[in-house]
Amino acid sequence: MAEKWNLEGDWINSCSCDSGCPCLFYSDPTTGHCDAMDAFHIRKGKYGKVKLDGLNAVMVSRSPGNFWKGNWTAALYLDNKATPEQRAALETVLGGKAGGAPAVLAGLISNLKGVKYGSVKIDPSKRWAMVDGVLEYQLKPTEGGDKSKPIMVANHPLNPDVDSMSMGVGIKSHYKDFDMEFDNTGKDGNYAGFHFKGP
8 A cells, every 4th residue: 555645846848739738728739649748856755754855757758649538658767866765656656556646647648668767857947857868858938918927827637736837838858768759849838836645
C-alpha cells in the first residue's frame, strides 16, 4: 500500500499545439495529435518519511488524438541526484501508483517506453527545462492586455492540483529519444505551480 505523500513545486509544459492549448478546454489538439513535454521541479515534497525537496522530473508524451481520450505513448525522465530511496518514491508517485493527479495522467498512457535517470535541470524563473542529450525547452510568456502579466487560464481541467495556467510560447523546444523526435519551437507552452498529494 502506498505511503501518504505530497509534492509542491513548478510545472512547465511545451506542446505541439498552436498557442492557446486546446487541451485546457477539452478540445482536440491543433494538428490532430499532441507531442508534449511536462517538467516538474519539486520545491517541497515527501513520500512517507522520504524527502523529495529539490528533485526534478520530465514526462514526454505523444497523444494520437484528443489528450483526454488517452492512448498516449510516453517516457519518464527522473533526477539522477536522487538516492535509491528517493528513486523508489519518485517512480511510485510519478508513475501513478500512489493516487492523486499523477495517477490520472498515468491512466492516459497505454505505452510507457521507459523510465530513465539523468541530468534533469529545471529553472522555473526562466521557464526552462533540460534533460542532457535528450530534450531542452524554454518558454516566453504571452503578454496579456495589461502588458505586465501573461494571459492566464483559470479553473482548467487540472485545477486545483495545478494553479491557474500562465500562457507562453516555446522559444526553443526539441526532443529526441525512444524512436520519437519532435520540435515544438514557436508552439504552445504553459506554466504554473502544482500541489499534488495522495493516496
